Amino acid sequence: MELLEQLEQYRPFNEQEARDREELLRRMRSGEELYTRDNSAAHFTASAWVVSPGRDQVLMAYHNLYDSWAWLGGHADGERDLLSVALREVREESGLVQLRPVSRDIYSLEILTVNGHEKHGRYVSSHLHLNLTYLLEADPEAPLRCKPDENSRVGWFSPEAAIAASSEPWFRQRIYSKLNAKLSGW
Template sequence: MTLLEALEGYQPWNEQEERDRAVLLGLLGSGQDLWTRENLTAHLTASAWVVNPDRSRVLMAYHNIYDSWSWLGGHADGEQDLLSVALREVKEESGLTAVRPVREDLFSLEILTVDGHEKRGAYVPSHLHLNVTYLLEAEDGQSLRNKPDENQAVAWFGREEAVAASSEPWFRERIYRKLNEKLAALGW
């Protein structure tokens, strides 16, 4: 299934997702290259809400650029299978070796603002991440390691603790809380 098909069939959870979905569909139909960072204004990313098997804990990384605990994920960089991007990024950023989708469809979507910052000695201008999120699962007994060029630490948190650990108010209230609400709505 293409991203366009996935977005067309996606049922928004709230007004944020409804509005962001409309923008994403419009941008995908615009003919712009959204799949690579060559587009300095907006490009596609894939994130993961990684839970343990009983869904009581969430994996977070302490992100260097944002100076905050956050979910894991990264840029599409030309890859059009965004679930594969999310899986790859979780493994790279956490050291986990066994990660699997709880479900293969989109779990969430959002358009995220990224302030200008330095990365590897070069300035990256402010831009948008056109993000889709997948619900992934991993055993919380696996060993973890950080990826020093991206994060300072990786750790499991209780679901509410994961929300509270973030120092970014918008992410806490609009993203991480929403992801936990969706888990609860699924009976977890």
């Protein structure tokens, strides 16, 4: 199923998702290039809420850029299958090999603001990440490793501790709390 069709069928969890979904649909229907960073104003990213089979643990990485514990994910960079992007990013950022999508469906969606910053010695202007989140499952006993150019630690937390570990209030209140609240339905 094409991403546009997935977004059309997606049922928002709350007002944030409803408003962000409408903006995602508007941008997709406009024909704007959204799959690459060539669009410096807004482009697709994919994230993963990685949980243990018992749903009692969540995987987080300490992201160097944001100086905070956060979910795992990254840019589409031309890939149109955003579930594949989420899987790739989790593997790269955590070292996990065995991952299982709980569903191929979109778990959550959000438009995220990114402040201007330096990356690889170049300035990146402020922009939007048009983010889709997927629910993935992994074994918390599997070996982990960090990706030093992006994160300095990777670890498992209880769902509540995952929220508390983040130093970003908006993510704690609007994103991670929402992702945990949605877990009961999966």
